[in-house]
Amino acid sequence: MGGYLLKRVVSLLPVLLVVAVVDFIIIHLTPGDPASVILGAQATEEELAKLREQLGLNLPIYIRFFEWIGGLLQGDLGWSIFMDKPVTEAIWEHLGPTLSLTIMAEIIAILFAIPLGVMAANRRGTWMDQTFMTFALLGISLPSFWIGLNLILLFAVQLNWLPAAGYQPISNGLLNHFKYLIMPAISLGIMQGALIARMTRSSMLEVLNENYIRTAEAKGLKMWLVTYKHALRNAFIPILTVIGLSFATLIGGAVVTETVFNIPGIGKLIVNSVLRRDYEVIQGTVLMIAAAYVLINLIVDLLYAYIDPRVRYDKS
Amino acid sequence: MIHVPLLEVKNLRTTFSTELGQVTAVDGVSFQVDSGETVGLVGESGCGKSVTSLSILRLFRKHSGTRLTGEIFFEQKELLQSSMEELQEIRGNRISMIFQDPMSSLNPVYTVGNQIAESLMLHQKLSKKAAQEKTIEMLTLVGIPSPDKRVNDYPHQLSGGMRQRVMIAMGLCCQPKLLIADEPTTALDVTIQAQILDLMLDLQKQLQMGILLITHDLGVVAEVCDRVLVMYLGQIVEEASVETLFENPKHPYTIGLMKSIPTIDGKRGKKLHVIEGIVPSLHQIPKGCRFAPRCPLADEKCRQHPPDLFEIARLHQVRCWHHERIGVGGVAFGG
Known part of the structure; x- marks a missing residue:
């Protein structure tokens, strides 16, 4: 029973990794910009660019992916930019x-x-x-x-x-x-x-x-x-x-x-x-x-x- | 003193509703079983043997459209008219059943001990502990090695022979007056078969039970039965003591069944005897004698008029227009 349980739990990891990758890709393919949602329709292009930089949204997508995965491995699901608190x-x-x-x-x-x-x-x-x-x-x-x-x-x-x-x-x-x-x-x-x-x-x-x-x-x-x-x-x-x-x-x-x-x-x-x-x-x-x-x-x-x-x- | 049989079935008819209409699986069957007596019920598959045995305890699902008529007296109590509560009091207690297939007749998710003890707690009102002790005693009685360990086994952990012994222990634990055994040895090896039959007869002597043994194996019948009922297509076609039946069979179907048994001194390579044709469907029961389409003696009378059971000697009845043409040992019979 113990051996079976261990095998099953270990086999969960690849499943979750695939989910994480697909999850990340689909969300980043969705059009839309968090910065303009946070600042509203009135924001100028300059303000938007500044916020994007602050939030790390202008970084290349693969860097953001590895940062996120790196966090996951430490049990950190990330940071909510809108609510300004940890995702967990x-x-x-x-x-x-x-x-x-x-x-x-x-x-x-x-x-x-x-x-x-x-x-x-x-x-x-x-x-x-x-x-x-x-x-x-x-x-x-x-x-x-x-x-x-x-x-x-x-x-x-x-x-x-x-x-x-x-x-x-x-x-x-x-x-x-x-x-x-x-x-x-x-x-x-x-x-x-x-x-x-x-x-x-x-x-x-x-x-x-x-x-x-x-x-x-x-x-x-x-x-x-x-x-x-x-x-x-x-x-x-x-x-x-x-x-x-x-x-x-x-x-x-x-x-x-x-x-x-x-x-x-x-x-x-x-x-x-x-x-x-x-x-x-x-x-x-x-x-x-x-x-x-x-x-x-x-x-x-x-x-x-x-x-x-x-x-x-x-x-x- | 009037002799009162342990079980008396009178004119039993069992009908089912199917998509093709009503079928009568058992049609006007009457017989008796006495205490201490073993009665064999034989016939091919689909002749109504099992339905007859299930009818005695009314073991059909409530909304299955099964209809039972006639009378069944057990210890003078009529069973077809009894309430479900009265019947549940008799089932497993006064009348027990052992089924054909020990693989599928035990519940796979409970231990065999649990399944035997259940009967004891229900009918004998034993405590859990006393029931457990009695269960181990029963397992010992039916010859299961290390019963105190086996009692906690699940059915899938036991061999076929062991499972049938468990079924017998379950059937006999409340010391029934009547045991209905529906092909109890069909699914087992020949050596195990003999052991199981011996065991049943031993216990019969101890408990003075009546046994109704349903089988298609005439060898088993010859070995253990006192009296035999031969069924064909829902009717009894011949009834006799086991000696009479084997020495002087009078129904062409009985003779056919006997000829189909391979003998050890028979010529090798010689084809075995088969009864021509197949058992007709219950939806297309022949108008006259039900065996006529397969019978070498059948004539116009047979095809038009169904014969009654003729009593041709004491305790010997046969349902055939031509029984007088059949001599001792079934001779003067074509084929």
Whole structure:
């Protein structure tokens, strides 16, 4: 296990290096000038040139690349020219809301999706199966911002139960925190939940036809034990994969949802930084997201062995 | 005193809805199994043996469109009308099943100990610790070496023979009155086959169980069964004691099955006997006798009118219009 883990972690490095290179190139190919964004439309050519020199924007691109990579190797993601602080600090500040939102959305998704998917599989072909799966299809098809806007209309504008937008950190009270996050979490969770529910159903359908399920029934076990103990654990590997992927996607910032609900998360940070041409922030954030993505996948791979004893990493 | 059989199946019909319409996989099957008795249920693949055995415990998925009619009495209790709770009380406790394929019949993600102990905790209300001890005892009984270690193994860590022993331990741990064994040795080596069958018979003597043994292997039947039911296309075509069946088979299908067994003194290079044709689809059941399209004795009557089961001697029934033309040992029979 230890050897496998080391191998996997080391193999992350080339992946991240490729991401860093592509990340840097794409951003620097994008037209736009940070200096003119910072100084505004009124700035003279002279002022602009001065600021460019100050920011190091006039240096050749390869020098800037190696400076940035050199910093990365020392754990320095760079400097935000617009916010005037280290990129790591900017990401750290925005990570909290995104993490909270992601975890809440994922919990909502899993809590509903797995039981509904299991029920649909157990009652394959009945009205219940068809109703659940129609809703799941709707959940995948409807954009989360549309769901978000409708939730705002209903719960904030009409009923006045919840705040329309904004964010309160946990330090301002747990209930307050939830009040602000519940609507965006639901609108994100619906889509992820729909995916998980469909995967749960199809994976369960496959497992329910297995001989060991018949063995479990022949033992006299109650239906819920057969379903949740014997079937679900066998069906869980593909479900876990979908959960891992959706979690990784959400960590990357739900750009649109964070914008609709005005949540200062990673998604908003990226959008704002792109508008400001704040190169190093964009580069740093993209790299951070890539790292989170591969790490979550690694965790998911390790969980496979926990769920299914036949999965072993050390051999081969 | 009236004799009450342990299991009595009366006129069982099992139908499935398929995309091509309703099919009747088991059509009017009746038989009995007594305590301490071993009854063989034989026939080709697809003749309804397994469906018959699954019907006894109603092991079909709830929304699969399976319909069961007839009556099944177990210890005088009707099973087809029982509630699911009553049935779950009987499954694995009073009636146990052992399935054909030990590779796929054990849950791959739980240890074999867990899977056996589960039954014990459920039906015998044992504590976790007591169930674990009893599990090790059962593994010893079925001849698994170092059972205290094996109990923590996962199915994939065991060989096929060991897994089938685990299945038997699981089936017998609650000391059932009836054991339904669906081709328990088909997937195993011949030497292991003999060991497993011996083990089942040994335990049968100790527990006085009735066994319903489903198999397509007439060799196994000759060795272990008291009585035999031969099935073809969802119906019983012959029922007799094992001696009668082998000495005096009366149904052309039974005779065909017996002729298909290769013998050690048979000429090398001589072709083995095969029953002509294939089992028809359940969607196209012949109008008259179901075996008529493949039967060397079939005539117009056979093709038009389905025969009933004739009782031709005590405990010997046969479903054939021409049973009288077939002499002792199946002679006077073309082919």
